[in-house]
Amino acid sequence: MIQTPYLLFLGDAPDPLAAKVAQGIRDWRPENCVGQLRMDGCKADMKLPDMTLEEAKAAGAKTLVIGVANRGGKISAAWKKVLVQALEEGFDLASGLHNLLRNEADLKAVAEATGRTLHDVRVPVVEYPIADGTKRKGKRVLAVGTDCSVGKMYTALALDKSMREAGMKSTFRATGQTGILITGDGVPLDAVIADFMAGSIEWLSPDNDEDHWDVIEGQGSLFHVSFSGVTLALIHGGQPDALILCHEPTRTHMRGLPGYALPTLEQVRDAALSMAQVANPDCKVVGVSINTQHMSEEEAARYCAETEARLGLPTVDPFRHGADRLAQALAGV
Amino acid sequence: MIQTPYLLFLGDAPDPLAAKVAQGIRDWRPENCVGQLRMDGCKADMKLPDMTLEEAKAAGAKTLVIGVANRGGKISAAWKKVLVQALEEGFDLASGLHNLLRNEADLKAVAEATGRTLHDVRVPVVEYPIADGTKRKGKRVLAVGTDCSVGKMYTALALDKSMREAGMKSTFRATGQTGILITGDGVPLDAVIADFMAGSIEWLSPDNDEDHWDVIEGQGSLFHVSFSGVTLALIHGGQPDALILCHEPTRTHMRGLPGYALPTLEQVRDAALSMAQVANPDCKVVGVSINTQHMSEEEAARYCAETEARLGLPTVDPFRHGADRLAQALAGV
Numbered sequence: 081m082i083q084t085p086y087l088l089f090l091g092d093a094p095d096p097l098a099a100k101v102a103q104g105i106r107d108w109r110p111e112n113c114v115g116q117l118r119m120d121g122c123k124a125d126m127k128l129p130d131m132t133l134e135e136a137k138a139a140g141a142k143t144l145v146i147g148v149a150n151r152g153g154k155i156s157a158a159w160k161k162v163l164v165q166a167l168e169e170g171f172d173l174a175s176g177l178h179n180l181l182r183n184e185a186d187l188k189a190v191a192e193a194t195g196r197t198l199h200d201v202r203v204p205v206v207e208y209p210i211a212d213g214t215k216r217k218g219k220r221v222l223a224v225g226t227d228c229s230v231g232k233m234y235t236a237l238a239l240d241k242s243m244r245e246a247g248m249k250s251t252f253r254a255t256g257q258t259g260i261l262i263t264g265d266g267v268p269l270d271a272v273i274a275d276f277m278a279g280s281i282e283w284l285s286p287d288n289d290e291d292h293w294d295v296i297e298g299q300g301s302l303f304h305v306s307f308s309g310v311t312l313a314l315i316h317g318g319q320p321d322a323l324i325l326c327h328e329p330t331r332t333h334m335r336g337l338p339g340y341a342l343p344t345l346e347q348v349r350d351a352a353l354s355m356a357q358v359a360n361p362d363c364k365v366v367g368v369s370i371n372t373q374h375m376s377e378e379e380a381a382r383y384c385a386e387t388e389a390r391l392g393l394p395t396v397d398p399f400r401h402g403a404d405r406l407a408q409a410l411a412g413v
Numbered sequence: 414m415i416q417t418p419y420l421l422f423l424g425d426a427p428d429p430l431a432a433k434v435a436q437g438i439r440d441w442r443p444e445n446c447v448g449q450l451r452m453d454g455c456k457a458d459m460k461l462p463d464m465t466l467e468e469a470k471a472a473g474a475k476t477l478v479i480g481v482a483n484r485g486g487k488i489s490a491a492w493k494k495v496l497v498q499a500l501e502e503g504f505d506l507a508s509g510l511h512n513l514l515r516n517e518a519d520l521k522a523v524a525e526a527t528g529r530t531l532h533d534v535r536v537p538v539v540e541y542p543i544a545d546g547t548k549r550k551g552k553r554v555l556a557v558g559t560d561c562s563v564g565k566m567y568t569a570l571a572l573d574k575s576m577r578e579a580g581m582k583s584t585f586r587a588t589g590q591t592g593i594l595i596t597g598d599g600v601p602l603d604a605v606i607a608d609f610m611a612g613s614i615e616w617l618s619p620d621n622d623e624d625h626w627d628v629i630e631g632q633g634s635l636f637h638v639s640f641s642g643v644t645l646a647l648i649h650g651g652q653p654d655a656l657i658l659c660h661e662p663t664r665t666h667m668r669g670l671p672g673y674a675l676p677t678l679e680q681v682r683d684a685a686l687s688m689a690q691v692a693n694p695d696c697k698v699v700g701v702s703i704n705t706q707h708m709s710e711e712e713a714a715r716y717c718a719e720t721e722a723r724l725g726l727p728t729v730d731p732f733r734h735g736a737d738r739l740a741q742a743l744a745g746v
Contacts, residue, residue: 212669213667213670275604309645339546354684358638359638
């Protein structure tokens with residue numbers, strides 16, 4: 081568990097997109113952010129107070145989170161200076177970078193000397209159990225997609241927000257690096273060993289109040305041949321009561337697989353529901369989330385309306401329309 | 414890749430069942446076995462020549478394979494003496510035990526000093542790629558089960574044997590510890606990191622002659638909530654041309670999951686085929702393999718005949734009836 085609140089490290093981000101992890105934290109957990117730390121030439125801005133390490137410490141920040149993707153996969157010397165200083169001033173460090181903090185000899189040495197923690201959220205730190213399939217108390221919803229990267233995390237975070245605003249009990253359960261940095265904990269499912277995948281999701285979403293919802297972050301797609309096993313482990317380990325279908329209508333082929341067409345929403349509905357009902361016979365498909373970022377306002381509205389009529393399920397783009405209708409659909413489950 | 418031929422180490426096996434890994438090697442790859450090494454009190458016998466390390470070395474053995482499950486999960490002091498001596502006499506060691514050879518300080522030190530290799534087949538030694546879904550040349554068959562441990566490995570090995578006896582080109586591709594020890598290589602799929610599961614199977618079953626069959630060892634079940642993700646990765650990474658359904662009719666619930674009933678063969682057929690056709694639209698279900706070990710001869714014959722009539726697919730117990738009819742079914746694909 082990563083200690084909050086955070087100081088967001090934006091480094092020398094060459095453009096706003098490079099800082100999308102920081103943006104995710106800023107958008108979804110502003111209460112976790114006391115400020116931002118930008119180096120010379122930084123082109124990203126979270127509209128948070130610019131702070132030195134000392135100022136952030138005084139404001140209560142516990143962890144410096146690397147909210148920016150590094151260039152060429154390396155942790156630069158310029159970054160290093162700030163990171164080392166942060167450890168010395170009492171911050172933990174958290175990162176979702178491919179290059180692990182713990183593999184940098186200087187950071188490791190300083191962290192040990194100062195007693196601080198290096199959180200590499202790509203690497204599991206828990207020994208997960210093998211799933212035992214026991215029915216847990218409380219309710220769970222999972223977003224399943226026609227493809228990877230169609231908006232499943234965004235949908236889950238928006239849904240969690242709408243549910244809490246509606247007075248429902250809800251917890252977002254992160255299963256990927258960005259989600260873990262946003263909330264401070266979770267399971268880096270793509271890095272878990274095969275036999276323990278479903279068990280890690282059982283661990284992530286334990287017994288809870290009967291009227292509490294875990295909103296479990298989806299990964300991959302049953303129809304994406306590279307990662308489908310991860311998706312099925314989520315469906316069986318998550319034992320969802322409700323599924324939300326996610327789709328990006330303008331995509332011409334599966335992400336990274338030029339020879340593979342996307343499945344229809346109906347195919348995903350049928351495949352995911354029949355698999356989900358193995359673990360939870362009462363599971364239902366309750367709504368559809370469309371990522372309309374490449375469509376005009378009018379096209380988006382038409383596409384959602386048509387999909388809603390065709391599937392008989394509330395259909396929204398949570399970014400354009402909010403997720404309130406999906407939250408309402410869950411209130412009825 | 415483990416060097417063959419083997420000397421099979423049976424240790425002080427308390428009963429024949431404890432040596433079932435050795436039995437598997439003996440049954441399916443007798444040409445890989447020059448002899449057996451038994452300690453005082455050993456209750457297992459592979460009907461191979463009893464040999465000392467020196468005799469086995471003279472007979473050409475390259476690797477001492479631990480073909481016996483140890484008691485209480487420990488590598489005993491009595492075993493150690495033999496294992497150390499084997500390394501000193503020029504044998505590699507191979508083991509599928511949970512306790513890794515490499516974690517035994519003495520074995521590690523002697524292996525390093527003598528330049529021998531410790532093969533712990535539970536642990537992947539290859540950096541597998543992420544699956545890219547590209548169609549490979551040659552043909553592939555995969556056994557999919559209603560449950561774990563219903564006879565998928567046995568079916569695959571029997572099928573491989575029948576195909577080769579019929580003059581077909583066939584290679585058994587191991588995906589579990591016992592299969593790897595039997596053949597000398599393979600992928601320990603249950604220990605592979607989630608993102609690389611399907612890629613490891615693409616790696617295991619590369620391009621081959623158009624009339625060559627890879628018989629890929631199945632794992633888990635789409636309907637076993639603990640391990641279903643592993644099964645789906647096998648289906649998508651394997652991109653099989655043919656599926657064989659495996660079932661054990663007397664089981665009252667899913668293995669290790671008392672609350673879970675077994676699916677029907679029809680459910681497995683439909684779920685596995687629709688998922689397999691994502692990676693290979695031409696995939697077909699070609700036969701059924703029934704594990705009738707808990708049935709009388711008469712019950713077994715009746716069950717297979719009824720299943721054959723119901724599903725319209727050749728149905729055999731490969732242990733009782735051989736796998737020739739399944740091989741014939743593949744010859745037509």
